[in-house]
Amino acid sequence: MRHLLSTRDLDRDDAIAILDVAEDMADVAGREVKKLPALRGKTVVNLFFEDSTRTRISFEAAAKRLSADVINFSATGSSVSKGESLKDTAQTLAAMGADAVVVRHGASGAPRVLADGGWIDAGIVNAGDGTHEHPTQALLDAFTIRRRLHGAASRGKGLDGTTVTIVGDILHSRVARSNVWLLSALGAAVRLVAPPTLLPVGAAEWPVEVHYDLDTALATAPDVVMMLRIQAERMHAAFFPNPREYARRWGLDDARLSRLGSDTIVMHPGPMNRGLEISSGAADSRHSTVREQVANGVAVRMAVLYLLLSGTVED
Amino acid sequence: MRTLIQAAALADGTSTDILIDGGVIVELGTGLNAAGARRVDAAGLIALPGLVDLHTHLREPGFEQSETVLTGSRAAAIGGFTVVHAMANTFPVADTAGVVEQVQSLGDAAGYVTVRPVGAVSAGLLGENLAELGAMASSRAAVRVFSDDGKCVSDALLMRRALEYVKAFDGVIAQHAQEPRLTEGAQMNEGTLSGELGLAGWPAVAEEAIIARDVLLAEHVGSRVHICHLSTAGSVDVVRWAKSRGIAVTAEVTPHHLLLDEQLVHGYDATYKVNPPLRRAEDVQALREGLADGTIDIIATDHAPHPLEAKECEWSAAAFGMVGLESALSVAQAAVVDTGHIAWTDVARVLSQAPASIGRVAGYADGIVAGAPANLTLYDPTEARDFSAAMLRGRSVNTPFVGRTLPGQVIATIHRGNPTVLDGELIDPETVAAHRATADGAHHG
Numbered sequence: 001m002r003h004l005l006s007t008r009d010l011d012r013d014d015a016i017a018i019l020d021v022a023e024d025m026a027d028v029a030g031r032e033v034k035k036l037p038a039l040r041g042k043t044v045v046n047l048f049f050e051d052s053t054r055t056r057i058s059f060e061a062a063a064k065r066l067s068a069d070v071i072n073f074s075a076t077g078s079s080v081s082k083g084e085s086l087k088d089t090a091q092t093l094a095a096m097g098a099d100a101v102v103v104r105h106g107a108s109g110a111p112r113v114l115a116d117g118g119w120i121d122a123g124i125v126n127a128g129d130g131t132h133e134h135p136t137q138a139l140l141d142a143f144t145i146r147r148r149l150h151g152a153a154s155r156g157k158g159l160d161g162t163t164v165t166i167v168g169d170i171l172h173s174r175v176a177r178s179n180v181w182l183l184s185a186l187g188a189a190v191r192l193v194a195p196p197t198l199l200p201v202g203a204a205e206w207p208v209e210v211h212y213d214l215d216t217a218l219a220t221a222p223d224v225v226m227m228l229r230i231q232a233e234r235m236h237a238a239f240f241p242n243p244r245e246y247a248r249r250w251g252l253d254d255a256r257l258s259r260l261g262s263d264t265i266v267m268h269p270g271p272m273n274r275g276l277e278i279s280s281g282a283a284d285s286r287h288s289t290v291r292e293q294v295a296n297g298v299a300v301r302m303a304v305l306y307l308l309l310s311g312t313v314e315d
Numbered sequence: 316m317r318t319l320i321q322a323a324a325l326a327d328g329t330s331t332d333i334l335i336d337g338g339v340i341v342e343l344g345t346g347l348n349a350a351g352a353r354r355v356d357a358a359g360l361i362a363l364p365g366l367v368d369l370h371t372h373l374r375e376p377g378f379e380q381s382e383t384v385l386t387g388s389r390a391a392a393i394g395g396f397t398v399v400h401a402m403a404n405t406f407p408v409a410d411t412a413g414v415v416e417q418v419q420s421l422g423d424a425a426g427y428v429t430v431r432p433v434g435a436v437s438a439g440l441l442g443e444n445l446a447e448l449g450a451m452a453s454s455r456a457a458v459r460v461f462s463d464d465g466k467c468v469s470d471a472l473l474m475r476r477a478l479e480y481v482k483a484f485d486g487v488i489a490q491h492a493q494e495p496r497l498t499e500g501a502q503m504n505e506g507t508l509s510g511e512l513g514l515a516g517w518p519a520v521a522e523e524a525i526i527a528r529d530v531l532l533a534e535h536v537g538s539r540v541h542i543c544h545l546s547t548a549g550s551v552d553v554v555r556w557a558k559s560r561g562i563a564v565t566a567e568v569t570p571h572h573l574l575l576d577e578q579l580v581h582g583y584d585a586t587y588k589v590n591p592p593l594r595r596a597e598d599v600q601a602l603r604e605g606l607a608d609g610t611i612d613i614i615a616t617d618h619a620p621h622p623l624e625a626k627e628c629e630w631s632a633a634a635f636g637m638v639g640l641e642s643a644l645s646v647a648q649a650a651v652v653d654t655g656h657i658a659w660t661d662v663a664r665v666l667s668q669a670p671a672s673i674g675r676v677a678g679y680a681d682g683i684v685a686g687a688p689a690n691l692t693l694y695d696p697t698e699a700r701d702f703s704a705a706m707l708r709g710r711s712v713n714t715p716f717v718g719r720t721l722p723g724q725v726i727a728t729i730h731r732g733n734p735t736v737l738d739g740e741l742i743d744p745e746t747v748a749a750h751r752a753t754a755d756g757a758h759h760g
Contacts, residue, residue, distance in 0.1 A: 008511075087627055107629035108502075108513035109583030116582060117627070130631070132513030174513060200510025201518070 001307045003115045003124040007135045007182035012158060015185055018303050019143050020155050025306070026299035028065065039068035042309050045098040047073045047089065048127070049105040054270060055127050055137075058294070059102045062301035068309070071096070086110060090119035098122045100308050108132035123308040131172045137269055138178035140300040142186055144289050145224055147296070148265050160187035165217050167193045167250060168228030168277055169239075171200050175269045176228060180206055188224075193217045195250065197239040214250050218259060225260065226267040227252050227278045247276050254281040265289055318729070319349045323357035323693060325683060326659040333362060335689040338732030343685055355737070357693050360726055361659055364667040364682040365397025365690030368640065369460065369489070369567060369674055370543060370615035373399070373430070375421060376414070377406025382620040382710045384421035384430060385744065390618065390640040390709030392427040392735035395692035395725040398676055399428050399618075399640070403435040404465040410435035410446035412454035419456040425744070426751030427735045431674055434458040436468050436477045436488060443470075445477060452484040459675040462489035464543055465590075467525060469495050474529060478538035485675060487565075489541040490529050492550070493591065497521035502631055504577045504592045512580065514630065517592045519547040526550050530557035530564050539563035541673055544617050546572050546591040548601030555610040565673050567615040568602050570646035571637055575599070575715060585626045585633030586715050589619070599650075606665065607656040613670045616643045620711030638714050641707050645721040648696060653722060693727040700724060708741060 001014075010018070028034055044063040046056050056072065063070045075089060086105075093101055100123045103111045108130030115124040128134040145162065146154045164183050170176045170192050183190050184207040191209045192199065204210055211217045218225070230246060240246045247253065252266065257279065260266070266278075266287040274280045283290060320333040322345075332347035333340060368391065374382035382390075384401070391399045401418050403409035409418060415432035422430020434451035438444045440463050451458040461481060468474045468490060477488050498521045503509050505516020526542055530553065533540040545551060545566050554566045571589060576596045579587040587593060605611040619636025626633050639646075647666065651657045657665070663682055671679030678688035702721045704712040728736040733750035735742055 085624060085628055086632075087624075105629065107631040109631075110629040112583045113585075113629050116584070130513050131515075171510075177511070177513060201505050201516060202507030202510045205507045206511075 004135050004304050004308065005111050005115060005124065005126045006133045007138050007178045007185070008133070010182060010185060012185050012187070015142065015182055016156060016158060018139060018307060019146060021307060022139070022143050022296070022300045022303035023155055025302035026296065029295070029299060035065050035067060037067045038306055039063065039066040039309050042068045042099040043071065043097055044068045044100045044102065044305060045071045045073055045093050047075065047093065047101050047103045049075050049103070049110070050128070052104055052128065054294070055104060058297045059127060059301050061298045063305055065298070066302055066306060068305065071098070086113060087117060087119050090114055090117060093122070094120035100125060100305060102127045104128045106130055125304060125308065128174050130174065132174055133178045134174040135178045135182070136297070136301050136304055137175050138182040139304070140293055140297040141179055141226065141267060141269070142182055143296045143300050144267065144293050145265060148289065158187040159183060162188040162224065163191065163220070163222040164188050164224040164226060165191040165193055165222040166226045166228065167214060167252070169198045169230055169234060170194045170203060170228070171198045172231065172234065173228050179226065180208055184208070191217055191222065193250070195240050198234070214256065218256055221261050222264065224265045224267060225252065229269065229271065230273055230277050243276055251277050251279065252282045253279045257282045257285060257287070260287060267293060269293070317349055317352035318355060318732070318734070319347060319352040320355045320357045320362065320693065323360055323362035325362055326663040333683065333691070335729065335732050338689055340683060340685055340687050340689045343683070355693070355727055359697065360693040360695050362683055363395065363659070363663050363692045363694055364679060365692055365728070365730065366395045366644065366666045367398040367670040367674070367676060367679060368396050368616050368618070368643070369400045369613060369670040370464070371399040371401055371618045371640065372404070372620065372636070373401040373418070374620060375405065376417065380622050384418060385425040386710040387618070387620070387640070388422060388425040388427035388430065389741055390638065390707065392728050392730065393708045393725060393741055394640040394642070395644050395694060395728050396640060397428050397690040397728065397730045398431060398671065400431045400433050400460055400674055402464045403433050403462060404440060408435050408440050409433065410438050412447065412450040415451050415456040415458050416454050423751065424748065426747045428730060429676070431460070431676060432456045432458055433464070433489070434461045436461045436463045437473060440466050442466060442468060442473060445473070445480065448477070448480055448486065449484065452486060459486050460489055460541070460673070461486055462491065462543065464489065464491045467491050467493040467495060469525070471528060471532070475532050475536060478533055478540060479536045482538055487539050487541050487673060489543050490525065491543050492522045492525035492529070494521040494525050502588070503580050504594045506577070506595060508577055508580065512583070514580070519549050519594070522547055522591060523549040523553055526553045530554070530562050533564060534560065534562045539565070542566040544569050544572065544591055544615070545602065545605070545611060546594050546598065548598045551601045551605035551610055555605070558610060565612040566610065567613045568606060568611045569617045570614060570639055570643045570650065571715060573599065573602055573606070573614070573650035574646050579715070583630045585628065585630050586713060588630060588633050588635055589637050590635035603651050603654065603656045606651055613665050613673065614643065614647055615670060616640050620709055621713050622711060626713050636713065638707065638709055638711055640709065642702060642714060642716050642721065644694060644725060645702070645723045646716065648723045649721055689729055689732040691729050692725055694723060695726050696723045698722070698724045
């Protein structure tokens, strides 16, 4: 694997191969010495143009468990406001000998520009770009679902027959996009539920079913309900009347939680707005995988860095 | 100096010699003989009237790192143009007589093309108060086209007043149709692809709604209105409807919107970032058909030079715009001539007579005829070239056509009787400027 820019680029076999390597990596976390020598001597740069402590430390932990050297390069603010261009930053990192660059950027497509610009030779991992994609989040979500479904027998399996309902701000969500492509490549049936204002034009042409009504969608007993974060800035741009109405119509509250099947998984990529898109009861229930998602994130990111820097999974 | 162009094919296919003397076409016919004249062998070449661009960004004053009047004039000449209309979004903005006269003077001094400044509609392009439209109209630059291009005159009342006011001096408002609230932060055409790429959408309705409003305003106040760079099928429908009602609307399309579609945005290469954005393949088709049936009156380049750093970056930070003067005729040939949508006589209309008429530029009404000013372009439509940045003559290289094979090449451009391009290459600046000075002496002396 040369880069990981988008889950759109992954077919079923690629995705299963990454998840299987992540299973191996998860096993390491259960050992007394949680460290592998695989990437000794390699340099991984976390290049974060947006603050995201949880994603950054997850990548940092992943790289360190593989014995890579980690450099955290925080470049908060856009390249324009900061005055240094993406190109200059890339050339700086190239000169430092970065082998992989994990990039989080507010601009959709910035990791692709970094990969195609010819400024740096390193493998590029997209750690979230604008409202485009967040591929490692989708991989860890798929990993989490697969483990809940198949436990120790997960290796080699897809998500065939699983129904996943993604609820909330699809329009601005990179997590939703990456999950739509990845989960459907793995054989899951994906449903999107959102106010019409928060669905992209053309979402109907994605490999999904689109619903506006959460209760109708939940009545079909999905295996997975994934709640997306509502960003504060959406609340004042006429996407919906106010947070109360949003929570009433599209929030996973305790009443809706009680109607879920006993095996239904409730996911959230975090950070959560408790009381808005998800109630505390739902977030802390036995359905919730929120904390597993965090733990699995490290294993999945170890797998991605390992495959990027040690080869295999044909590209 | 007299020039004899031998055995050129006019746009209608007839073969003729063209004798030019004193800046005027003096005679057409076969087997012309003119002792001592410079001879230009035009066998196999099409003679088109000098091309007129109604929509050019020359960037001077203020943004000389992108383009100057001289470098943009050279880009225009190599593209076969003899007139360009320089848009007003310079710094300072071309919203006073002083600025438009300065731009015109720079154009005169360069001499490659006739530079016709466009005046801003609103002071400072702020969309609040009218610029000094009358002063610009009566200035030495004799401005007739007014535009806030780059920004939409979105305030309906200001647009109405502007449409009315310019009737006093036969002006026209050229509207950049973009409803601002519907396009806040917009990055590309809104559709399935923008949703997938996570780029904020620029919906077709934001263009179509403004065009619909403005044709109705033009009808109400009895003014003419020109619509810049139509980009959607719906816009073509609205203009077609307006024309059927007898509304005095004219419309333009750019070469890039006739050839390229939004699928090029896939790789986030900001070379393809332009405003209005590249649209769907269906829109491209509708624009070609609109040009063919006369709904769209002209092709205009929207030549928009930007320095490298404005394009070598993440998509949302990149500047909107593409250079287009050098490639315009070839792109038009590829998009609408070779595809059978229009003939060469239509090319002469949409790239010369009609834009000159909208801009009230004299001397282009009848094309290549005896007695007309000698502005013409000799074009070889048979060559196919791998387009490259080396073929550009302006200061900026932000063309989306690099790596494409494009048909045709401008072999010669004659501006006011003097060549600005011969054998496919520009005449040097000193010679062109000297010709220009001599021509002025001949006219005024």
